[in-house]
Structure formats: C-alpha cells, structure tokens
Amino acid sequence: MIKLKKEVDMTNHTLILPSVAFGNVGQLAVDLIISSLKLQRIGYLVNNAFIPIIGADPYDEKSTDLCTTVDLFHGPEKKIVVLQIRSPLVKKPISFFTELIQFITERKIKKVVILTSSYGHEQRDAQLRTVPLRYVASPSMLEECGNQFENLNWIQLEPKVIDFINPRENLYIPGGGFAKSLIDTLASATIPSVILLRFCSEGDNIPEAVELTNYLNNWLNIIQKEESGTCKIKYPPSWKFLFGNPPPLELY
Template identity: 40%
Template sequence: MFVSSDCSAQPDFKSCTLLMPAVSVGNVGQLAVDLVISTLGMSKVGYFYTDCLVPMIGNNPYATTGDNTAELCINAEVYALPSKQLVVLQIRSPFIKNKYRPFCQTLLSWVESCRFAKVVLLSSSHAYQRSDQQLFGTPLRYLLSPAVQKTDEELMQKLNWRELEKIAAFPGVNGDEKVLYIPGSGITKLLFTESCSKGIQMIVLLKFCSEGDNIPDALALTDYLNEWLQLTGNQQSSSSPTKSSRWKIPSSWKLIFGSGLPPALF
C-alpha cells in the first residue's frame, strides 16, 4: 500500500498518469524511469509498502549535492510532478518468488482507489526470442488495454508505432489462435491482462533487448515514451540513429557497473 511522506495529508493523484517499470531483462524499464525522475526533478511523496519485493535500502540515487547524498531510498518509492499530472512508482529490487500476483492485485487496487487516469508500464523482452515478424523494423512495441484504445490508438497510428505482435498458441498445428508472448518481461503480461479484465487504462511500452550495457536501450525507451507524452520539448524521433541527449543521467549511474578493479591487483 502507499504510505505518504507527509503524515498530515495524502496527495491527490486523481486524473494523473502513473508511470512505472517492470523488473525485466536488462532492467531497461527501471533505468528509463530513473531518467524521467532525474530529468524532471520529481519530488518523492512517499513509498509503496509491500512484502512482495526483496527488501533493500541505499543512498539517494538522484543526489545532486553533498547535502542530499545521505538521504535513504528503499525498494519501491513514489514521486510526483503536479504540473504535468505525472506520478512515478520506481521499483528497485526483484520480486520474491510467487509474489507476482499479490503485488499486481495490490497495485491495481491502489490505482483504482486513487483514480489514476491511466497507467504506463515500461518494460523489455528478450531480443533472441522474437518471432519472425518481430525481427523487422523498430525494436520498440506498445500494447493498449481495451479501455484506452478509444482515446490513444489513433495517436499511436499517427506516430507509426507498432503494436506488439501476438504469436501462434500452437505453432505448426493451429495458426489461428494467437497469444501474447513477452519472455523476460517479469510482471508485464500479468499486469496487462489483469488491467484489461478490470477495465483499467494501461499502456505498455517495451523494447526488445539483451543483457549487457542497457543504457542505450533505456535512452531509446525514454525517447519512445517522450514522443507520445512530450515530457520534454524538442524531442527527436525514436527512429533517429542519434540518442537523445536531453535526459539527465542520475548520479547513481556512476556505479552502474561497479567501482572498477582495485589497483592492488596489478
């Protein structure tokens, strides 16, 4: 459940857009959310208390001065930017085994109680497990729940975005029955299907990728998001070969690959 940083008042999230990542291959969604929070200078308004995530604690990942470096962060925190009606739930640790479904149920109950306008889920999927038709064109895809198709599907078509293709449920036997297949995407499929059944407006934006240096993937996914929501101005097209340079890299990314080799080894 959501716990506000201000004990005297609960923030009003009505009609806001909730942006969140899936813990998926390459942690691309989480890295993209980091870029949004850091660039927009979003303020922390509380945290999401749950026993479904591995417990963790660390220093402020968005520290800008020595004064705020020692501020602590935990596994699921909520940030807000009222001027853009944007709320962000950042998830920083993996799920405990068999806790996917309880988390999705708790999260969607919170979404309904807060009356969010829509939920945007940033995710990723294994590039090596793409179907033949997914090998062509951009590695970026989207999914729309039925509740949001009436309002956003036309815009997606104007942007020339590609919806995530379904694959045959029984390859080589019956090609008529199609199913969603998003390997490596964590809670993405479960959260999306639950949102569809509950009539929640959900948009999934994802990128096919592989494990490794996933910063370029995160930049591409954030550009993709910005092309639609226009969080920052003068955004380049997601099809551009040059990556956007207007995203502010969080200070915590300096240690994204560790602290290097100790000189004493040589």
C-alpha cells in the same frame, strides 16, 4: 501498502512504472524520467512480494534521504506519478496488483504506463526489419489513445505461437517480467493501460533505456526536447559506475 509522506492530489494523473525484466530497460528508463524531471519522492510501497532493500538517494549525491525497494515520485506540473521498483519479485504479485489497483482507483489516476523489455533473440524476421519497440494496450486505452498511437506509427506487439501442440497465437512477452499479467489485471478492472517495450540483449542497456524514454516522450511530452527531437535527458549520479569506464579509443 503504499505509504505517502504527504497528501498529494493525483486526479487524472498518469502512473508510470517498470516491470523488473530482462536487461532492466524499464527500470533504467524510469530512472531517467525521475532524474530528468527532478521528481520529488512522496512515498513508498511495502509488500513482501519484493526483496527488501535500502540505499542512498540515487538522484542526489548531497541528499540524506534513503531509497527503498519501491518508491513513489510525483510530478505535479506534468501530472505524472512514477513508481520505481528496484528489486525482483520473490512471490506471486497478486497482493501487489491488488494494492496497486486500489491505489489507482482511490487516487483517481487516469491511466497506467508499464515500461519493460523482451528478449532480443526472440524477435522474428519481420520484427527485425522494423524498429525494436512495441506496445500492448488494454481495450479502454486503445479506445482513448488508439489514434494517437497510429499517428506516432507505433507497432502493436505481434502475437506468436508458443505451443505447437495447440498452435494458437497468443500475446507473449518473453523476459518481460510481470508486465503482461499486470496489464491483464488492469484491463479486467477497466483501467486504461499500455505496455511499452524494447527488445534488447543482456549487458549495458542505457542506450535502450534512452530509446524507450524517447518513445514514451513522443506520446506524453513530459520531458523537454532537443532541437533534434530527442529528450533532454539527465543521467542520475548513481549511474557513474554502473558499467565501468567506456572502452579506450585506442582499441579502434
């Protein structure tokens, strides 16, 4: 159940959410979007498919607000709604998907963007020779935005053989969490949706999250850009001790 703190018009908005995945790149990218745009928390989701958590506001050190497992944020100027997920699934996500589709339909949200990541070691030689970013779009999203994706020189995720007994190519996102299942569910409901993913390794994936945020921003233009064309990103204060101090320069 998605509970709102106040009534908000979300007509023709874009919903952005992460899939809890390998390397947490999608979640980190969503943190950057919320922090950079100073989005307002307008609600939260309660669903027993996720491990329940509660903590201090990760975006404002002076705030007395709390964060929960799944929080909802709103940016009326950019017409975006952002769902941040902070814990993994512990049950099948069917009930979560059902609630999400109902929310999208009732609120007349226009399209959905799923941010995720995938195992870097699963890349094939051809993929290693290109940018480590891919997209997967639903048929309705391709019809609406396919030309934009081509103009941005985006590359669709290549299908691969995962069963050599039945060597048929399938679209597979290893380490990508529920992203593929969600886009299939959204596509069956004729909701325009797209997955943006970054291949990564385990460890400090802040650079990968920044790259994924820039990738998204080249399309949606929701974050102001520097002269270089990259986003004017603001790290959340909760990231201060995320991975400890950088290595001392004396090492080099």
